[in-house]
Amino acid sequence: MHGKGPWWQEKFTQNCVRVTAAREVIINILHDTPDHLSASDIYMKVHVTNPDIGLTTIYRTLELLEQMRIVQKFDFGDGHARYELLNNPGGKGHHHHLICVKCKKIIDYKDFIDEEVNCLGKTQDFLSQKYNFHINDHLVSFYGFCENCKSES
Amino acid sequence: MHGKGPWWQEKFTQNCVRVTAAREVIINILHDTPDHLSASDIYMKVHVTNPDIGLTTIYRTLELLEQMRIVQKFDFGDGHARYELLNNPGGKGHHHHLICVKCKKIIDYKDFIDEEVNCLGKTQDFLSQKYNFHINDHLVSFYGFCENCKSES
DNA sequence: GGATTATTGAAAATGGTTTTCATTACTACA
DNA sequence: TGTAGTAATGAAAACCATTTTCAATAATCC
Numbered sequence: 167m168h169g170k171g172p173w174w175q176e177k178f179t180q181n182c183v184r185v186t187a188a189r190e191v192i193i194n195i196l197h198d199t200p201d202h203l204s205a206s207d208i209y210m211k212v213h214v215t216n217p218d219i220g221l222t223t224i225y226r227t228l229e230l231l232e233q234m235r236i237v238q239k240f241d242f243g244d245g246h247a248r249y250e251l252l253n254n255p256g257g258k259g260h261h262h263h264l265i266c267v268k269c270k271k272i273i274d275y276k277d278f279i280d281e282e283v284n285c286l287g288k289t290q291d292f293l294s295q296k297y298n299f300h301i302n303d304h305l306v307s308f309y310g311f312c313e314n315c316k317s318e319s
Numbered sequence: 320m321h322g323k324g325p326w327w328q329e330k331f332t333q334n335c336v337r338v339t340a341a342r343e344v345i346i347n348i349l350h351d352t353p354d355h356l357s358a359s360d361i362y363m364k365v366h367v368t369n370p371d372i373g374l375t376t377i378y379r380t381l382e383l384l385e386q387m388r389i390v391q392k393f394d395f396g397d398g399h400a401r402y403e404l405l406n407n408p409g410g411k412g413h414h415h416h417l418i419c420v421k422c423k424k425i426i427d428y429k430d431f432i433d434e435e436v437n438c439l440g441k442t443q444d445f446l447s448q449k450y451n452f453h454i455n456d457h458l459v460s461f462y463g464f465c466e467n468c469k470s471e472s
Numbered sequence: 473g474g475a476t477t478a479t480t481g482a483a484a485a486t487g488g489t490t491t492t493c494a495t496t497a498c499t500a501c502a
Numbered sequence: 503t504g505t506a507g508t509a510a511t512g513a514a515a516a517c518c519a520t521t522t523t524c525a526a527t528a529a530t531c532c
Contacts (some may be wrong), residue, residue: 184478184529220481224518232402232420238462239420243517245489245519264446264454267385267392273450279443285438289431293417295425301417301463302324308443309391310454337498337509358489373512378489398488398520 178233188212188219192227196237196251201261201274204246204319231290238303244270263305273312282306330387341365341372345380349390349404354414354427357399391456399421405456416458419465426465435459 174193178185195211196203203211209224228249231237240248242265250303262282264273312318327346346358347357348364356364382400384390393401395418415435417426437446442453463469 182478186479186528188480218481221480222521223480226480229521235420239396241394241396243392243400247396262442264450264452266452267388275446275450277449278445282438284373284443285435286459289415289435292431293428293461294463297417297428298432298466299417299419299461299463300469300512301461303462305460305462307458308441308446308452308454309456309458310447310452313451316451316453335509339497339510341511371512375490375513376511380508400488426483 174234174236177236181234183230183234187216188223189227189230191216191219192224193236193251198248201250202240202248202272203250204248206246208249217218235302240305242270242272242307263307265307265309266315267309268311268315271312325391327387330389334387336383336387337394337434340369340378341376342383344369344372345377346389346404352354353423354403355401356403357395357401361402386457393458395423395425395460397470414462418460418462419468420462421464421468 172193175185177183179190191212192208195208199211205224205228206221208228209219209221212219212224228237230240232239232249235251235252238252240250242248242263260279260283261274261276262279265273267272286304286306290304293299294301325346328338330336331342344365350363350413352364358377358381359374361381362372362374365372365377375408383391383394385392385402388405390402391405393403395416413428413432413436414427415432417428418424423472439457443457446452447454
């Protein structure tokens with residue numbers, strides 16, 4: 167906006183955190199890729215262009231980014247945590263989830279998202295005040311059986 | 320209601336699953352205890368009265384109960400999956416979550432739950448049809464920094 | 473430059489969860 | 503009642519995502 171570099175850089179300097187190649191690459195991949203990347207997903211993508219970056223660094227960076235509120239960590243219960251950019255200007259946009267408890271398939275949906283987000287916004291305002299939280303994101307997931315799995319059981 | 324035994328027993332017979340002492344004890348504990356029990360929480364409680372029941376059985380039973388839609392598994396990202404009864408007549412009731420991403424504190428809230436659930440119900444109906452899912456539960460969590468943690472960062 | 477501090481990779485450790493396997497308990501059926 | 507077949511179980515081992523350790527390297531501050 168002011169030609170000073172990526173939007174997240176000020177968060178780094180604010181927190182006295184250095185902008186390194188590894189961190190830049192990881193953020194770029196999160197920015198360019200559809201959602202739900204796990205740490206090893208990211209590792210494999212990073213590895214193509216930067217084979218010198220280890221998995222440990224991926225984990226450390228993701229935790230750092232989570233603390234700085236650049237990234238949101240989610241856990242859908244399939245054994246891998248997933249990460250997505252919180253404040254992604256060019257990204258896919260906000261969505262909710264529909265999860266099959268049997269085959270673990272995850273569907274992202276955006277239908278009704280406006281109505282939902284509107285309603286959740288009111289809740290968020292209320293909760294922020296009542297519990298004195300600084301809320302910056304939410305997760306909405308529906309659980310059930312998908313087309314295939316519901317006929318089997 | 321009809322004096323035939325607990326509400327979940329028919330689900331067992333429907334699925335040709337035997338009602339064993341271990342399963343009964345686990346369900347009772349889930350019924351009698353406030354939410355968010357992890358597998359090892361349950362194990363420790365079970366161990367008091369039934370020291371012969373192993374942790375493996377706890378995990379196996381919980382997975383079974385999840386498949387039978389008696390229990391819902393949640394993962395808040397703190398390293399332990401949590402379980403709660405889906406259709407708990409005498410239980411604490413439905414609630415949503417407010418989670419601190421820094422200290423991992425989880426607050427259950429029921430404020431605004433009616434408005435939220437009403438709104439989510441419409442979404443659920445829509446999604447069920449569009450994606451041909453059999454939806455039986457949802458998870459709503461707000462993420463942010465709690466009173467203590469937001470002043471530190 | 474030189475000291476301090478942050479960052480990193482490899483390997484090892486951790487710890488929740490799952491699998492294996494041999495044993496036991498239940499059920500169906502004669 | 504036996505007896506076969508199947509389900510359920512515990513203990514130990516395996517699994518695997520994530521964290522920690524530790525020694526080496528890179529950036530920053532004077």
